[in-house]
Amino acid sequence: MFPKILNFLPPALVAGILTASGVEPAAPTLRSAYNGSFLIGVALNGRTVSGGNTKAAEIASRQFSSVTPENDMKWQSLHPQPERYDFKAADAYADFAKANQMALIGHTLVWHSQTPQWVFQGDGGQQATREVLLKRMRDHIHAVVGRYKGRVKGWDVVNEALSDGGPDVLRDSPWRRIIGDDFLDQAFRFAKEADPKAELYYNDYGLENERKRSNCVKLLRGMLDRGVPIDGVGTQSHFQLEKPSLDEVEKTIKAFSELGLKVMVTELDVDVLPSRGNPSIADINRREQGDASLDPYVSGLPAEMQQKLAKRYADLFSVYLRNRKSVARVTLWGLDDGQTWLNGFPIRGRTNHPLLIDRDLKPKPAFFSVLGSAKEQRNR
Numbered sequence: 001m002f003p004k005i006l007n008f009l010p011p012a013l014v015a016g017i018l019t020a021s022g023v024e025p026a027a028p029t030l031r032s033a034y035n036g037s038f039l040i041g042v043a044l045n046g047r048t049v050s051g052g053n054t055k056a057a058e059i060a061s062r063q064f065s066s067v068t069p070e071n072d073m074k075w076q077s078l079h080p081q082p083e084r085y086d087f088k089a090a091d092a093y094a095d096f097a098k099a100n101q102m103a104l105i106g107h108t109l110v111w112h113s114q115t116p117q118w119v120f121q122g123d124g125g126q127q128a129t130r131e132v133l134l135k136r137m138r139d140h141i142h143a144v145v146g147r148y149k150g151r152v153k154g155w156d157v158v159n160e161a162l163s164d165g166g167p168d169v170l171r172d173s174p175w176r177r178i179i180g181d182d183f184l185d186q187a188f189r190f191a192k193e194a195d196p197k198a199e200l201y202y203n204d205y206g207l208e209n210e211r212k213r214s215n216c217v218k219l220l221r222g223m224l225d226r227g228v229p230i231d232g233v234g235t236q237s238h239f240q241l242e243k244p245s246l247d248e249v250e251k252t253i254k255a256f257s258e259l260g261l262k263v264m265v266t267e268l269d270v271d272v273l274p275s276r277g278n279p280s281i282a283d284i285n286r287r288e289q290g291d292a293s294l295d296p297y298v299s300g301l302p303a304e305m306q307q308k309l310a311k312r313y314a315d316l317f318s319v320y321l322r323n324r325k326s327v328a329r330v331t332l333w334g335l336d337d338g339q340t341w342l343n344g345f346p347i348r349g350r351t352n353h354p355l356l357i358d359r360d361l362k363p364k365p366a367f368f369s370v371l372g373s374a375k376e377q378r379n380r
């Protein structure tokens with residue numbers, strides 16, 4: 001794509017020459033490197049987008065072309081009480097995305113976690129009826145999707161509806177127990193009514209597992225057959241250094257793109273800490289018992305581990321780039337290691353190192369390997 005002669009110039013100079021505006025700093029960015037392949041996104045917290053961490057905000061907007069609110073568009077944040085919506089924190093993302101020309105992703109409308117108890121209760125404290133819960137779901141979706149109409153590119157409409165084991169395809173959640181299996185169809189239809197132009201996604205973790213992936217394909221195929229308005233599927237991709245295998249990662253992308261859906265990697269991170277549980281289960285309610293042996297990198301990630309992490313990211317991005325016709329976006333779940341949720345999950349108070357940028361907001365070897373993967377692909 002680039003004129004050949006530019007390959008001989010130092011990368012910084014190449015990026016400097018090629019920026020249209022001429023005002024961008026000369027160092028190459030993820031955002032420019034992946035332009036033309038897929039959106040490269042980041043999940044941010046409220047402090048970063050509302051001016052409380054200007055250095056992080058500056059890095060995020062320079063490096064990434066898409067932003068997802070890490071918590072501030074979840075039900076408990078937007079709609080803590082039946083008659084009270086609070087859009088202040090979420091509005092800051094819409095402003096941030098607009099000011100920095102980033103695609104805004106809405107996360108998430110219908111989920112079993114981070115949803116207040118009242119949602120599932122009737123007036124007397126007993127369980128809500130199907131009718132009541134459906135009306136609540138519709139009202140919530142209309143209020144939220146309606147407010148950000150034209151500003152949110154796509155919504156994670158339903159998050160984590162699939163089970164991790166047992167005979168049932170769907171998880172035993174209050175949504176399913178009260179409404180029934182059609183709660184997904186209903187949620188997507190309500191979202192479509194509220195903003196016909198927004199993209200609508202199903203999002204889940206662990207889809208690289210064969211059972212869960214094939215259940216997901218079944219679920220999505222059924223929805224498509226019933227004419228449910230769904231545009232894409234997000235595989236969260238909370239990964240470890242060795243697992244899942246690249247083969248499973250690629251199989252997952254292909255299985256979903258064969259359904260005609262856009263595929264998004266929505267919450268990528270690579271947990272480098274040891275675990276005694278099942279690290280592939282990213283259910284935020286899962287807790288593990290901790291001890292010091294499970295927290296070995298408190299004073300920093302050794303060089304050898306940095307290289308392992310860099311290699312893992314390079315391998316993953318080579319799969320994403322190879323499948324760039326199907327992959328619409330890759331989002332990292334957090335800007336830097338200081339702010340990753342994996343410092344608290346599934347064991348509180350550990351020191352994890354799963355992202356591309358370290359606690360001092362300096363790029364790690366993994367950052368350069370992701371940057372390099374894009375360049376390699378271009379030079380082919």
Ligand code: XIL
Pocket residue numbers: 070071159236267282284341
């Ligand atoms: C996590 C956030 O990163 C944390 O800050 C919060 O305490 C719990 O939720 N899957 C998802 C995300 O879909 O919403 C979760 O985010 C991580 C797992």
